[in-house]
Amino acid sequence: MMADQIQFFFEVLIGGLLSGVMYSLVALGFVLIYKTSGVLNFAQGSMVLFAALTFVQLREKGLPFAVAFLITLILMAVLGITVERTVMRPLLNRSPIVLFLATLGLSYIIEAGAQLIWGTQVHALDLGISDTPIQVGPVSISQFDISAALISGTLVAALVFFFQRTRTGLTFRAVADDPFAALAVGLRLSRIWALVWITAGLIALVAGLLWGARLGVQFSLSLIVLKAFPVLVLGGFDSILGTIVGGLIIGATEKLAEVFVGPLFGGGIETWFAYVVALVFLLIRPTGLFGQKVVERV
Amino acid sequence: MTSLSTVRQQVLAGIDSHLVRRLAGPLLILLAAYGIVPLVADQYVIESLLLPFLSLSLAAVGLNLLTGSAGQLSLGTAAFMAVGAYGAYNVVLRLPWVPMLLAFVLGGIAAAAIGIVFGLPSLRLRGFYLAVSTLAAQFFVQWVFTKFSWFSNDNTSGVITAPQLRAFGLVFSEPTARYLFCLTVVMLLGLAAERLLATTTGKHFIAIRDNELAARIIGVPVLKTKITAFALSSFIIGVAGALWAFAYIRTVEPHGFNLDRSFQILFIIIIGGLGSIRGSFLGAAFIVVLPLVLSRLGSAIFGGIFDSGVVEMCQRMIIGVLIILFLILEPDGLAAVGRRLGPTLRRLLWRQ
Amino acid sequence: MPPPDTTSGSPNGHLSARAPAALALDHISLAFGGVRALTDVSLEVRTGEIRSIIGPNGAGKSSLLNVISGVYQPQSGAVYIDGVPYPRIDPARLAAIGIARTFQNLALFDGLSVLDNIAIARSPRGGGDLLSQFLALPEARRAARKAREEADDLVQFFGLETYRHRRVGSLPYGARKRVELARALIARPRLLLLDEPMAGMNHQDKHDMTQFIRSARDRFSTTVILIEHDLSVVMNLSDRIAVLDFGNKIADGTPTDVRTNDAVIAAYLGVDHDHPQGVTQS
Numbered sequence: 044m045m046a047d048q049i050q051f052f053f054e055v056l057i058g059g060l061l062s063g064v065m066y067s068l069v070a071l072g073f074v075l076i077y078k079t080s081g082v083l084n085f086a087q088g089s090m091v092l093f094a095a096l097t098f099v100q101l102r103e104k105g106l107p108f109a110v111a112f113l114i115t116l117i118l119m120a121v122l123g124i125t126v127e128r129t130v131m132r133p134l135l136n137r138s139p140i141v142l143f144l145a146t147l148g149l150s151y152i153i154e155a156g157a158q159l160i161w162g163t164q165v166h167a168l169d170l171g172i173s174d175t176p177i178q179v180g181p182v183s184i185s186q187f188d189i190s191a192a193l194i195s196g197t198l199v200a201a202l203v204f205f206f207q208r209t210r211t212g213l214t215f216r217a218v219a220d221d222p223f224a225a226l227a228v229g230l231r232l233s234r235i236w237a238l239v240w241i242t243a244g245l246i247a248l249v250a251g252l253l254w255g256a257r258l259g260v261q262f263s264l265s266l267i268v269l270k271a272f273p274v275l276v277l278g279g280f281d282s283i284l285g286t287i288v289g290g291l292i293i294g295a296t297e298k299l300a301e302v303f304v305g306p307l308f309g310g311g312i313e314t315w316f317a318y319v320v321a322l323v324f325l326l327i328r329p330t331g332l333f334g335q336k337v338v339e340r341v
Numbered sequence: 342m343t344s345l346s347t348v349r350q351q352v353l354a355g356i357d358s359h360l361v362r363r364l365a366g367p368l369l370i371l372l373a374a375y376g377i378v379p380l381v382a383d384q385y386v387i388e389s390l391l392l393p394f395l396s397l398s399l400a401a402v403g404l405n406l407l408t409g410s411a412g413q414l415s416l417g418t419a420a421f422m423a424v425g426a427y428g429a430y431n432v433v434l435r436l437p438w439v440p441m442l443l444a445f446v447l448g449g450i451a452a453a454a455i456g457i458v459f460g461l462p463s464l465r466l467r468g469f470y471l472a473v474s475t476l477a478a479q480f481f482v483q484w485v486f487t488k489f490s491w492f493s494n495d496n497t498s499g500v501i502t503a504p505q506l507r508a509f510g511l512v513f514s515e516p517t518a519r520y521l522f523c524l525t526v527v528m529l530l531g532l533a534a535e536r537l538l539a540t541t542t543g544k545h546f547i548a549i550r551d552n553e554l555a556a557r558i559i560g561v562p563v564l565k566t567k568i569t570a571f572a573l574s575s576f577i578i579g580v581a582g583a584l585w586a587f588a589y590i591r592t593v594e595p596h597g598f599n600l601d602r603s604f605q606i607l608f609i610i611i612i613g614g615l616g617s618i619r620g621s622f623l624g625a626a627f628i629v630v631l632p633l634v635l636s637r638l639g640s641a642i643f644g645g646i647f648d649s650g651v652v653e654m655c656q657r658m659i660i661g662v663l664i665i666l667f668l669i670l671e672p673d674g675l676a677a678v679g680r681r682l683g684p685t686l687r688r689l690l691w692r693q
Numbered sequence: 694m695p696p697p698d699t700t701s702g703s704p705n706g707h708l709s710a711r712a713p714a715a716l717a718l719d720h721i722s723l724a725f726g727g728v729r730a731l732t733d734v735s736l737e738v739r740t741g742e743i744r745s746i747i748g749p750n751g752a753g754k755s756s757l758l759n760v761i762s763g764v765y766q767p768q769s770g771a772v773y774i775d776g777v778p779y780p781r782i783d784p785a786r787l788a789a790i791g792i793a794r795t796f797q798n799l800a801l802f803d804g805l806s807v808l809d810n811i812a813i814a815r816s817p818r819g820g821g822d823l824l825s826q827f828l829a830l831p832e833a834r835r836a837a838r839k840a841r842e843e844a845d846d847l848v849q850f851f852g853l854e855t856y857r858h859r860r861v862g863s864l865p866y867g868a869r870k871r872v873e874l875a876r877a878l879i880a881r882p883r884l885l886l887l888d889e890p891m892a893g894m895n896h897q898d899k900h901d902m903t904q905f906i907r908s909a910r911d912r913f914s915t916t917v918i919l920i921e922h923d924l925s926v927v928m929n930l931s932d933r934i935a936v937l938d939f940g941n942k943i944a945d946g947t948p949t950d951v952r953t954n955d956a957v958i959a960a961y962l963g964v965d966h967d968h969p970q971g972v973t974q975s
Contacts, residue, residue, distance in 0.1 A: 083469050133669045139468055140414050141668055144611055147604065148664030155657035163650055269476070269600075276473045309488050318477035325470060326462060533827075540826035541837065544813055548802045555800035558762060559814040559876065560788030569823065616804065 046181075053182050055302045056295055061188040063294020065253055068195040069267050070274040070286040071202065072246040077280045079215055079239045081139060082131065085146040088268025089153035090244060094119055095251030095260045096161040099168050112248070119244030122153070127240045132233065154265050165261040170252060191253045198249055202242070203283055215239065273317035277324055293317045366683075374524055379517045387516040388589075394629045395523040396585040401609040401621035402527075402534050403577030408607070409616035410538060411570035412550025413463055417475035418578055419602035420482035424452040425579025426586035426593055427492050430501050434494055441507045445526070445583045452579020453572040455482065460571030464564050467553075479600055486595040499595045503587040519588045526584060530577055535618045537573065546570055547616070608660060612667050614674030623675035632656050713776025715740040715916040716761065716884055721770035723756055723940075730756040731767070732940045738884075743910060743917040745927045747951075748937035749960060754920045755797065757937065758886050761918070762794050763787055775883065788814070793882035795873045797889045797920075803862030807853055810861050811875045812837075812844035840879075847875040850912070851905060867898040874905060878913055885909075887919045891926055899923065903930055928952065936960065 072087045094115055101111035130145055172190045176183040206212040214235060251260075254267055274293050278285025297317050305312045382391060404418050429448030432439055439447070459478040463471050486492050487499045494501065506513035506522055513522045537543050545566040548556040557563050586593045605628060613624020635656050671677060716738040723731040731753045738744045746754050759765040761772060763782030772779045774790060782790070793814070802810050820826060820836030848857055851871040856864055861872055870890060877885055890906065891899045903926055910917050921927050927934060928948045936944040936951060938960040944951055951957055 130665055130669075137668075137672075140408075140412070141672070143414070143469070143472075144607070145665050145668050147607070148661040148668070151657045151661030151664070155654040155661065159651065159654045159658070163654075269480075272473050272476060276470055280469060311484055311488060314484055315477055315480035318473065318480060322462060322474055322477055325466060325474075536827060540823070541813075541817075541820050541833070542823050542826055544805060544809055545817065547804045548813055551802040551804050552800045554764070554784070555796065555802070557785050558764075558787050558794060559880070560785070560817040561813070562818055563785065 050181050052299075052303075054184070055298050057182060057184055058188060059295035059298030060291050061184070061192040061294070062298065063291040064192040064195045064199075064287075065250070065290075066270055066274050066294050067199060067287045067290030068246060068253070069250045070271040070278065070290060071199060071283065072243045072250070073271055073275055074278075074281065074283055074286050075202070075246070076239055076243050080131065080236055082142045082146060083139070083280065084149075084243070085143060085268060086126075086150040086153055087243065087247060087271070088265040089150040089157070090119070090122070090247035091251040091254065091267055092260075092262065092265040093122070093153050093157040093251075094244070094248040095168065095255035095264055096157045096166070098248070098252060099166045099255065099260045100161050102168075103166070115248055116245060119248055120241040123240030123244045124237050127233070127237050131236065150265070150268075154262070158262065163262065165259045166255075168252065168255040168260050170256045172256070187257065191257070194249065194253065198246065199283075199287060202246075206283065211238070270317070273321035276321040293320065296320050371528075374528075375521070379521065382517075382520070384516045387520045390629055390633070391520050392516075392523060392589040393585075394625050395520075395527045396581050396589050397606065397609060397629065398622045398625035399527045399530060399581035399584060400578050400606050401613065401625050402531055402618055403574045403579075403581060404606050405610045405613075405616060405618065405621050406534060406537070406546070406577065407570050407574035409610050409614075409620075410543065410550060411546040411567065411574075413460075413567065413570060414468070414472045415475040415574075416472050416600070416603050416607070417459065417478035417482075418606045419598040419600065420475075420479045421452045421456055421575045421578040422582030422585060422602070423482055423486055423595060423598035424455045424575075425449055425582030426503075426598070427486055427501065428452065428579065429583035430503060430586065431492060433504055441587075445580055445587075448583040449576040449579040452582065453576040456571045456575025456578075457568055460568060460575075463567045463571065476600075479603055483595050483599060486598075500592060501586065502592045506587055513588075523584055523588045526580065530580060531618060531622070534577065538618065542566065542569060550616075608664055610674075611664055612674055614676030615672070617674065617676035619679070620674045620676030623679060627675060628660075631660070635659065714738055714773065715742075715775060716918070717773040717776075718757075718761070719771045719773065721757070721760055721767045721772070723753075723760060723765055723767045729940050730765075731760070731937075733770075734937070734940070734942050735770075736935055736942065736945070738916055738918060739932075740916055741910070741914060742932040743906070743919060743930055745919045745921060745931035745934045746937060747921065747924065747927055747934060751939075752937040752960075753940040754937055755888060756940075758794065758888050758918070758920055761884075762792060762886060788817070788880050788882075791880075791883035792886065793877035793880050793884075794886035795870075795877050795888055795890060797892060799869055799873060801861045801869055801873055801876070803860065805861060806858050807856045807861055807864070807872055808841065808844050808848060808858060810872055811847050811879050812840040814876045815840040815843055815879045843879055844875075847879055850909075851875050867894055867901070870894070870898075870902065871905065874902075874909065878909055878915070881913060882915055885915045885917045887917060887921075889920055889922060891921055891923050899926055906930060 069087070069091065072090070073084060076082055076084045076087075097118055098111050098115045101114055102108070106114070126149060130149060131142075134142055134145055172187050174185060174187040177186050177189075204212075206215060215238075250267070251264065254264060258264065270293075274286055274289040276289075277292060278287070278289030297313055297320075300316045301310075301313045304316075378391070400418060400422055403421075404415060407413050407415055425445075425448040427448075428451035429441075429444045432444035432447045433441060436444075455478065459474055462474040466474065490497055490499065492501075493499045506519060508522065511518075513519050538546070545556070545561050548561050549563055549566055549570075553563060582598070590597070609624035609628050610621060611624070612627050613622070614620025636652050639652055639655070667674060714737045716736075718734060718736040721731055721734045722729070734753070734757065736744075736746075736757075746757060748754050756765060760767050761782070763784040763786075766781060772782060774792070779790070787794075802813070805813065816836065820840075821830060821833040824830075825833040826837075845857075848854060851874065853868060853871060853875070856868055856872075861869060864872065874887070874890065877887075887906065891902055894902065906917060906919070907930065909915070919927070919931065931948055933945070933947055934951045935942055936954070936957045938956075943956045943960060944954045946954075
């Protein structure tokens, strides 16, 4: 009896950690843009929806996986560049709140646009990954969750490597630290920002495929953005490492609370529980797990 | 003696023209709102345009104090509306001897209390961290009213049906009567908000928005001012929620106060003008009328080819585009447009 | 511990023995992470003087000002104001202590009028509670009128009459700098900290600002601490000058002393940073 419960606990915990990795992936899209241009891009969720809808429609038209992926990626890049040119650039030097509100408007456009073009029906998305549980010791784990976590993890690792090790990545960081200095030494900001938006598009695509395969490709996919916020708060808006750890913590506590605490209240606590965890944590540590200590420049 | 009376006349004339110029607009609007609208507006106009317009205007006034003036971004406006609505409902239900107007005030106070709780993090958190805290309020409040049927008099899905509006021994059940009731409440609170912005505290709001560190250093009580902003803003939003429930839709479900509603009110203050009380009304009018105009326009041009889903998606896209355009081209919103058009209009009027 | 006297051998040394210095910094050290911004800096400011702090970019001038105004907390050392030690200065209490400051990159309230920007700093915690403000009860009305009148005086003093009711955000740069100075002065501070008041100004504006600072000191009998890049302005305006380089104080004295100091010349010419320490002017 006791052993059963422990086993169940671990199944829930591992399930939570695995979906936490997928939260991290979504949150990473935010961090990338926030780090380099100080914008909290609310439209990241609608980009996930747009990417998933586009991909699934192309697949349903009979295109092979790779071709559909490539075309969607190109579309995401075009979208990213367009956003950078038409929305972000005219708002340069405006307050962070204004930039955020603009991305809120943007999310309405992308979300409604995606559904206008591709329709509002729910589409099933099959990535060819089996969802039968596998036994690891005494614990059974969803095979899909493992694969999704592996794919997310690989992408996250690749991006971390890109940021920390490559020349382009380093210029990204220079821009993040001080856009004006970067401008002064001749880094071309607009090109870097365009690149950042394209990368955010790639992340949205992968996240859209994984979450779409799990939940079905539909409108509610864009609500994934709401899952990413607590992760961002926990990890700090500007820390890649923070999003990974934050995602794991949020994923695990959310699943555990849903299973073990939720029934006490009649369920449904997953809509807000992660937020409360993040908030309580914030009150103890206002800059998140790994967020930089803000030194006010005066 | 003669010279004294000339002086007096001149002074009076000065006051006159000054007052007339300043008060003419507002007086005309009041005259129209109380005298003409009830005569000409039919039930449809009142129930699907004017009542939502008034409730949303008031909610926008509340949000504008917090976000527009004090610079604290809130994504949980609908939650505070819900607290006001359910609060007033429960006071009326459980304390039948309390006059309904007082119940509205208590609903507003309940919203203010919740506003303070979720605003407390603003003492330590800034910007987006705070916005996330208000999102927590949004989801938590919605969940509470859905899950705990006590708040909805044991309705399993949290739906409440508001009793008839009563005040001063009168029953306001006809659309016109509800409109006049709403108008009066909204007008009084709108004027109060305008007055608030002219006080020292109102100026502290703006100081904190424009430069929090400088405000702190010159001695502005930053924490107290922020909490005041949260409390007053949530109070007004709470009363707006009560109006929404009692005067407008009357049968309310928690889902009616969802995140989309919060965004809608945020859009109203962007389009109307951040920090402008007048703008809150202009923005609300715009947001209420826009869908109507768009669907009429759509069916006039394209006939009935498109289903309602397509029309709705188009509306969302247009709203998104408008938000971005306003932010880029007219950050002070319709209020600024109005300020620029004002003198032109006046000149035209005087000439005639 | 008595406030330190860092002006050993100065001709006015006997003065500071009688009256405590308006401000004394005692062996202040400040670091961010591993980066040392200030190393063991001591400084004394006499009541009523215009005291400048100069030094090349990154020398720690702004850090010093931020320590005095409580924005940064030093790792060691103490601050004395009129002889009273302040181990920790809370920025929110700064105005109450009697310190006002301006900012390098202007920190005005762009959405408020010139008059409001100045009046708001008079006594932000006075003027009654919200209700008496809202109802314009006598106490609140009196406070508001007083603030407006004093702000009006300053508007005239700084020649800002034409802008009185304009939003500050729409003013030319030089005018905004003056508004910020007026806002700092309305609280009648004992100590006025000016962070690069001439930055980004043309010649005429600089000339005017120099006059304003000097006459503000005389009229409001405040003590001024000034950070400024333009050396000719500093030499012209200051009673005494301290020179920082790489977070160390390398010289301290009258404009004439500082001008001829070898360590200062070296620091400004960017040569030989290895041993300027200890070359302290007295």
